[in-house]
Amino acid sequence: MTNEELLGITALNSWKLVLGRFDQNLAVLTDEQLQKQVAPGKNRLLYLLGHLTAVHDRMLPMLGIGERLHPELDETYITSPDRALPDPLSAFDLRKAWGEVNGKLTDAFERFTAADWLEKHTAVSDEDFARDPTRNRLAVVMSRTNHASFHSGQAILAK
């Protein structure tokens, strides 16, 4: 294995590790428990799940992997604060959407070569990318991995 291949695989492992831990915690929560807030007056666990699902769904077109699967989540879980709008999906369907989105992303990442990781994402212009080649797909995935860790830290407080 070349250095560049190994670097890509190491980065992908980090994504899988963070999502795997999140899913382990999610699996032991009932749908009722997902209505709990992470702290008094803060977001519900269900909101965090919807938020992460919507943000990850946006990566599909952003990384050139495919069309969005769940654009209906954005208004409730990205644009609006928790409880401003009714939940568009049941907890059951949201768990399913979360699994589908991450499955599709991870399948694509597994096939990425080092050169694929270093391609520009669609939210950066050719000009900006020429100036700063670190605005690549790997940067997006690492940023989303950190974002998932950030909200995992909050979700764990509801335990």
Add this chain to the structure above:
Amino acid sequence: MTNEELLGITALNSWKLVLGRFDQNLAVLTDEQLQKQVAPGKNRLLYLLGHLTAVHDRMLPMLGIGERLHPELDETYITSPDRALPDPLSAFDLRKAWGEVNGKLTDAFERFTAADWLEKHTAVSDEDFARDPTRNRLAVVMSRTNHASFHSGQAILAK
């Protein structure tokens, strides 16, 4: 720049971005505010700062960068839960330690080549590393970056 150099730099950016955001939030908190708990009955902000400082300090020998700077933090901030032991440093000195430790790490990372990132860390045996070469320094740094994000998500709740 080669692909492998660019992958290393992209990963390092993620570490710097997460710490930079944490530091921005830390800078606007008074020492008194660091005594606040992130949620009722949960860790104080000062405990999280001590915990992250101790965990990052441990990376110095783990990644072959140097001796530990603050081993005195482990008992209070790694081995024990919050408030079990008195804080060994003032908030002022803990902030200073946090900056020193991260400065020393980041300076070393800035000089890492792709091959350096892929070296084994000292907490894995030669045998295990031969079996799984993803147990390298990059994996440690990405894991600690996610760990810092995890606690950043908690710290933000105290706002």
